[in-house]
Amino acid sequence: MATDGEDTGGRQRGRSCQAEGMVEADANAPLAIEVKGLTKTYGPQVVLRDLDLDLAWGGFLIVFGPNGSGKTTLIKVLATISRPTRGEVRVAGFDMKSNPGAIRRNIGLVTHQPLLYDDLTALENLKFHGRMFGLTNLEERIEKAADLMGVSSYLGRKVSILSHGMQKRLSLARAVLHDPPILLLDEPETGLDQEALEMLGQMMVSGDRGRRTVLMATHSLEKGLALGNQVAILAGGKIAYHEDRALVDEAMFKDTYGHFTGIAS
């Protein structure tokens, strides 16, 4: 699988983050995300079934799938929130079972929920997140992330009084505060206006330390196809289809999506 991120991978992986005492992504890891034979069950229900997935450094993979196809479960497993039932998962070169802490250093997650404390102000939320990551230059980082997402003038307000769109922007600022090389996004476009969507596109591809690797799950074909450089379809608990975006025709992809998911797009 060719990706346009491979030429930036060395820069990405060679970044220095010793000042923060952070665990760098494994410089020898050829892939940002490597999943082999991943199975995840909840009781008798098999959500992911022997799933394989590779994503090179700098790649921008959009995972499409209908509701209930396991997109959120896949992202939860990659984010170390959910334990695989079987299979091997490596993120940023680190094994999920033996080194989940190093993986958490290297990922940023955006989900349907904003992951923010309602009763704290936007600034207090970002400060808390920064402290939990042991970040230095926290004020500067907050200012930069808030500027990037256009929430600087809302930092003093309680999250509970912010609009859904502003909460989502703040959530994105939180996700990139520690400048992770890998972003995991679970339908991040929900609740964002056009301006915020453009900011999101910009934020996703460029971090301070180089191009980010992004895995984004969505069921919006139009938005996903506009953003990614690789596309995949999650169906039947597996990656049923995975191709370079450049090789995919939008109209044909809709047919392919319908074929694998049984849903007319």
Add this chain to the structure above:
Amino acid sequence: MTGFWPTVAAVVWKDIQAELRTKDIVISVLAFALLSLIIFNFALRPSPQLTPVVAPGVLWVAFTFAGVLGLTRTFVLEKEQGNLIGLLLTPTSREALYVGKMLGSLFFMLVAEAVLLPVFAVLFNISPFQPGLLLIILMATLGFAAIGTLFSAMAVNTRSREIVLPMLFLPIVVPIIIGAVVASGTALDGGPWSDMVRWFQLIAVFDVLALVFSAFAFEHVLQE
């Protein structure tokens, strides 16, 4: 990995900040516990002879049920808006997250108890400010918070967490409650330290076991 104590401090401070805004835990706990003390006082009408017999039980009924009420709220804050996921995403040790949440709960329970104790003293006409009693309260509350934080984390993902938490929590803390009631009675009655020592030992052993077990089990409780 972020340092253990900076993580603990960040979690405790975040919980205190949120509580200062909402006062959810302290107000609900205080209202419930004050009401319990007043009802017991009027129901029992304790004479000077009866007070040392019933007062320790009344005190610990109020503290125990108020504690359960407070512990129920401990992880509600984390559950709302998916913050539990946010916490789990941080590259911190799960033991540090546990200790942070536990110390936050301990702090709120001690604040509530500090308010309740003078009221209890007035209603039952006794002096509660005795080193023995204060030490029992501190040790027993630590045990409550240690095991209660773990069960609160378990219960928060259930639909009926207000029922599940007491069902899990109260049978486990029975040794602490018994020890605390008996030792408090001795302290309020002006009994010697030697009579309280074995109850201190019981509570101390429970505290250590609860802290070690809960810190170890916390990650397994939270992760799917």
